[in-house]
Amino acid sequence: MKFFIDSADVSEIKRAAEIGIIDGVTTNPSLIAKSGRSFEEVVKEITTIVDGPISAEVTAMDHAGMMEEAKPLIAIHENITIKVPMTEAGITTCVALSKQGVKVNVTLIFHLNQAIIAAKAGAAFVSPFAGRLDDIGEDGLQMIAETSAVFAQYGFDTEILAASIRNSLHVKQAALAGADVVTMPGEVFHKLFKHHLTDQGIEKFLEDWKSVPKSK
Numbered sequence: 001m002k003f004f005i006d007s008a009d010v011s012e013i014k015r016a017a018e019i020g021i022i023d024g025v026t027t028n029p030s031l032i033a034k035s036g037r038s039f040e041e042v043v044k045e046i047t048t049i050v051d052g053p054i055s056a057e058v059t060a061m062d063h064a065g066m067m068e069e070a071k072p073l074i075a076i077h078e079n080i081t082i083k084v085p086m087t088e089a090g091i092t093t094c095v096a097l098s099k100q101g102v103k104v105n106v107t108l109i110f111h112l113n114q115a116i117i118a119a120k121a122g123a124a125f126v127s128p129f130a131g132r133l134d135d136i137g138e139d140g141l142q143m144i145a146e147t148s149a150v151f152a153q154y155g156f157d158t159e160i161l162a163a164s165i166r167n168s169l170h171v172k173q174a175a176l177a178g179a180d181v182v183t184m185p186g187e188v189f190h191k192l193f194k195h196h197l198t199d200q201g202i203e204k205f206l207e208d209w210k211s212v213p214k215s216k
Protein backbone atom coordinates (compact mmCIF):
# COMPACT_ATOMS: atom_id res chain seq x y z
CA MET A 1 0.00 0.00 0.00
CA LYS A 2 1.27 3.44 -0.93
CA PHE A 3 1.05 6.65 1.09
CA PHE A 4 0.83 10.01 -0.71
CA ILE A 5 0.71 13.43 0.92
CA ASP A 6 -2.21 15.58 -0.21
CA SER A 7 -0.68 19.03 0.01
CA ALA A 8 1.02 21.89 -1.80
CA ASP A 9 2.76 23.07 1.35
CA VAL A 10 6.41 22.17 0.78
CA SER A 11 7.37 22.28 4.45
CA GLU A 12 4.51 19.89 5.29
CA ILE A 13 5.61 17.58 2.44
CA LYS A 14 9.28 17.76 3.56
CA ARG A 15 8.44 16.93 7.18
CA ALA A 16 6.45 13.85 6.13
CA ALA A 17 8.93 12.75 3.44
CA GLU A 18 11.88 12.87 5.85
CA ILE A 19 10.45 9.87 7.69
CA GLY A 20 11.08 7.84 4.54
CA ILE A 21 7.79 6.13 3.67
CA ILE A 22 6.05 8.67 1.42
CA ASP A 23 5.52 7.37 -2.11
CA GLY A 24 4.01 10.38 -3.87
CA VAL A 25 2.13 13.68 -3.62
CA THR A 26 -1.25 14.95 -4.80
CA THR A 27 -2.05 18.62 -5.28
CA ASN A 28 -5.21 20.33 -6.48
CA PRO A 29 -6.06 23.92 -7.46
CA SER A 30 -7.39 24.71 -3.96
CA LEU A 31 -4.21 23.44 -2.29
CA ILE A 32 -2.04 25.41 -4.75
CA ALA A 33 -4.09 28.56 -4.04
CA LYS A 34 -3.64 27.99 -0.30
CA SER A 35 0.16 27.80 -0.75
CA GLY A 36 0.13 31.36 -2.15
CA ARG A 37 2.87 30.41 -4.65
CA SER A 38 2.97 29.83 -8.40
CA PHE A 39 1.80 26.41 -9.59
CA GLU A 40 4.95 25.52 -11.59
CA GLU A 41 7.27 26.72 -8.82
CA VAL A 42 5.56 24.59 -6.16
CA VAL A 43 5.31 21.48 -8.32
CA LYS A 44 8.97 21.80 -9.34
CA GLU A 45 10.02 22.05 -5.69
CA ILE A 46 7.94 19.00 -4.75
CA THR A 47 9.77 16.93 -7.39
CA THR A 48 13.00 17.62 -5.49
CA ILE A 49 11.49 16.35 -2.23
CA VAL A 50 9.60 13.19 -3.20
CA ASP A 51 10.70 10.65 -5.79
CA GLY A 52 7.33 9.29 -6.87
CA PRO A 53 4.16 10.29 -8.71
CA ILE A 54 3.24 13.96 -8.19
CA SER A 55 -0.24 14.92 -9.34
CA ALA A 56 -0.63 18.33 -10.97
CA GLU A 57 -4.17 19.26 -11.98
CA VAL A 58 -5.24 21.03 -15.17
CA THR A 59 -7.98 23.66 -14.91
CA ALA A 60 -9.09 23.99 -18.55
CA MET A 61 -12.52 22.47 -19.14
CA ASP A 62 -12.02 21.48 -22.80
CA HIS A 63 -9.80 18.74 -24.21
CA ALA A 64 -7.53 21.04 -26.27
CA GLY A 65 -7.04 23.33 -23.29
CA MET A 66 -6.23 20.41 -21.00
CA MET A 67 -3.62 19.12 -23.46
CA GLU A 68 -2.09 22.61 -23.69
CA GLU A 69 -1.88 22.93 -19.90
CA ALA A 70 -0.46 19.44 -19.51
CA LYS A 71 2.52 20.11 -21.83
CA PRO A 72 4.62 22.39 -19.58
CA LEU A 73 3.70 20.34 -16.51
CA ILE A 74 4.94 17.10 -18.10
CA ALA A 75 8.16 18.91 -19.04
CA ILE A 76 8.89 19.73 -15.37
CA HIS A 77 9.76 16.15 -14.36
CA GLU A 78 9.12 12.55 -15.38
CA ASN A 79 7.29 11.99 -12.08
CA ILE A 80 4.52 14.45 -12.94
CA THR A 81 1.11 12.80 -13.18
CA ILE A 82 -1.53 14.87 -14.92
CA LYS A 83 -4.72 15.17 -12.94
CA VAL A 84 -7.89 15.63 -14.97
CA PRO A 85 -11.47 16.02 -13.74
CA MET A 86 -14.04 13.27 -14.30
CA THR A 87 -15.70 14.87 -17.32
CA GLU A 88 -16.01 13.79 -20.95
CA ALA A 89 -13.17 16.17 -21.90
CA GLY A 90 -11.12 14.88 -18.96
CA ILE A 91 -11.56 11.32 -20.14
CA THR A 92 -10.64 12.18 -23.76
CA THR A 93 -7.52 13.85 -22.37
CA CYS A 94 -6.80 10.80 -20.22
CA VAL A 95 -6.95 8.54 -23.31
CA ALA A 96 -4.66 10.85 -25.32
CA LEU A 97 -2.06 11.37 -22.58
CA SER A 98 -2.03 7.71 -21.53
CA LYS A 99 -1.33 6.74 -25.17
CA GLN A 100 1.69 9.07 -25.03
CA GLY A 101 2.91 7.25 -21.92
CA VAL A 102 1.97 10.05 -19.52
CA LYS A 103 0.45 8.96 -16.21
CA VAL A 104 -3.03 10.36 -15.59
CA ASN A 105 -4.98 10.66 -12.34
CA VAL A 106 -8.74 11.03 -12.90
CA THR A 107 -10.04 13.03 -9.99
CA LEU A 108 -13.41 13.86 -8.42
CA ILE A 109 -14.69 10.28 -8.63
CA PHE A 110 -17.91 9.76 -6.66
CA HIS A 111 -19.45 6.68 -8.29
CA LEU A 112 -18.24 3.22 -9.35
CA ASN A 113 -19.32 3.88 -12.97
CA GLN A 114 -17.00 6.91 -13.09
CA ALA A 115 -14.11 4.78 -11.80
CA ILE A 116 -14.76 2.15 -14.49
CA ILE A 117 -14.76 4.83 -17.21
CA ALA A 118 -11.43 6.21 -15.96
CA ALA A 119 -9.89 2.72 -15.91
CA LYS A 120 -11.13 2.05 -19.46
CA ALA A 121 -9.48 5.34 -20.50
CA GLY A 122 -6.11 4.03 -19.30
CA ALA A 123 -5.81 6.13 -16.14
CA ALA A 124 -2.84 5.29 -13.94
CA PHE A 125 -4.91 6.40 -10.92
CA VAL A 126 -8.56 7.00 -10.08
CA SER A 127 -9.29 9.23 -7.12
CA PRO A 128 -12.48 8.41 -5.24
CA PHE A 129 -13.22 11.23 -2.76
CA ALA A 130 -14.20 9.31 0.37
CA GLY A 131 -14.59 12.25 2.77
CA ARG A 132 -16.78 14.33 0.48
CA LEU A 133 -19.15 11.37 0.03
CA ASP A 134 -19.26 10.84 3.80
CA ASP A 135 -20.02 14.58 4.17
CA ILE A 136 -23.29 14.14 2.28
CA GLY A 137 -24.28 10.97 4.13
CA GLU A 138 -23.08 8.51 1.48
CA ASP A 139 -20.55 5.76 2.15
CA GLY A 140 -17.24 6.78 0.54
CA LEU A 141 -15.40 3.69 1.71
CA GLN A 142 -18.09 1.41 0.34
CA MET A 143 -17.52 3.00 -3.07
CA ILE A 144 -13.79 2.24 -2.80
CA ALA A 145 -14.54 -1.37 -1.86
CA GLU A 146 -16.86 -1.73 -4.88
CA THR A 147 -14.23 -0.21 -7.17
CA SER A 148 -11.58 -2.56 -5.82
CA ALA A 149 -13.80 -5.62 -6.39
CA VAL A 150 -14.75 -4.57 -9.94
CA PHE A 151 -11.18 -3.66 -10.96
CA ALA A 152 -10.02 -7.10 -9.76
CA GLN A 153 -12.91 -8.79 -11.60
CA TYR A 154 -11.96 -7.17 -14.93
CA GLY A 155 -8.21 -7.08 -14.40
CA PHE A 156 -7.89 -3.27 -14.65
CA ASP A 157 -4.42 -2.19 -13.56
CA THR A 158 -5.51 1.36 -12.69
CA GLU A 159 -4.56 2.11 -9.09
CA ILE A 160 -7.25 3.19 -6.65
CA LEU A 161 -6.04 6.34 -4.93
CA ALA A 162 -8.29 6.98 -1.94
CA ALA A 163 -8.66 10.76 -1.65
CA SER A 164 -10.46 13.28 0.53
CA ILE A 165 -9.13 11.42 3.56
CA ARG A 166 -9.99 13.27 6.75
CA ASN A 167 -8.81 11.03 9.60
CA SER A 168 -6.93 7.88 10.68
CA LEU A 169 -10.09 5.78 10.53
CA HIS A 170 -10.46 6.65 6.84
CA VAL A 171 -6.90 5.36 6.23
CA LYS A 172 -7.64 2.03 7.94
CA GLN A 173 -10.96 1.71 6.13
CA ALA A 174 -9.36 2.54 2.76
CA ALA A 175 -6.74 -0.18 3.33
CA LEU A 176 -9.45 -2.72 4.21
CA ALA A 177 -11.49 -1.63 1.18
CA GLY A 178 -8.55 -2.46 -1.12
CA ALA A 179 -7.21 1.01 -1.99
CA ASP A 180 -3.76 0.86 -3.61
CA VAL A 181 -2.85 4.34 -2.42
CA VAL A 182 -4.13 6.66 0.28
CA THR A 183 -3.44 10.36 -0.10
CA MET A 184 -3.79 12.36 3.08
CA PRO A 185 -2.92 15.71 4.63
CA GLY A 186 0.31 15.73 6.67
CA GLU A 187 -1.72 16.12 9.86
CA VAL A 188 -3.49 12.80 9.26
CA PHE A 189 -0.24 11.06 8.25
CA HIS A 190 1.54 12.00 11.50
CA LYS A 191 -1.44 10.87 13.57
CA LEU A 192 -1.13 7.34 12.10
CA PHE A 193 1.99 6.80 14.20
CA LYS A 194 0.29 7.55 17.48
CA HIS A 195 -1.34 5.28 20.02
CA HIS A 196 -1.60 6.10 23.72
CA LEU A 197 -0.48 2.54 24.62
CA THR A 198 2.68 3.08 22.53
CA ASP A 199 3.39 6.29 24.49
CA GLN A 200 2.68 4.59 27.83
CA GLY A 201 4.86 1.63 26.83
CA ILE A 202 7.80 3.86 25.93
CA GLU A 203 7.41 5.78 29.19
CA LYS A 204 7.44 2.56 31.24
CA PHE A 205 10.43 1.07 29.37
CA LEU A 206 12.43 4.27 29.88
CA GLU A 207 11.47 4.43 33.56
CA ASP A 208 12.48 0.77 34.16
CA TRP A 209 15.69 1.31 32.19
CA LYS A 210 16.84 3.80 34.82
CA SER A 211 17.14 0.94 37.39
CA VAL A 212 19.33 -1.22 35.12
CA PRO A 213 22.90 -1.29 36.55
CA LYS A 214 25.40 0.29 34.19
CA SER A 215 28.44 -1.84 33.24
CA LYS A 216 31.73 -0.48 34.48
Ligand code: E4P
Binding pocket: 006, 026, 027, 028, 107, 127, 129, 131, 132, 163, 164, 165, 183
Ligand atom coordinates in the same frame (compact mmCIF):
# COMPACT_ATOMS: atom_id res chain seq x y z
C1 E4P B 1 -7.06 14.50 -3.93
O1 E4P B 1 -6.24 14.37 -4.80
C2 E4P B 1 -7.63 15.78 -3.49
O2 E4P B 1 -6.62 16.74 -3.56
C3 E4P B 1 -8.08 15.78 -2.04
O3 E4P B 1 -7.94 14.52 -1.42
C4 E4P B 1 -9.37 16.46 -1.78
O4 E4P B 1 -9.65 16.41 -0.40
P1 E4P B 1 -10.74 17.33 0.31
O5 E4P B 1 -12.09 16.77 0.04
O6 E4P B 1 -10.38 17.26 1.76
O7 E4P B 1 -10.57 18.71 -0.27
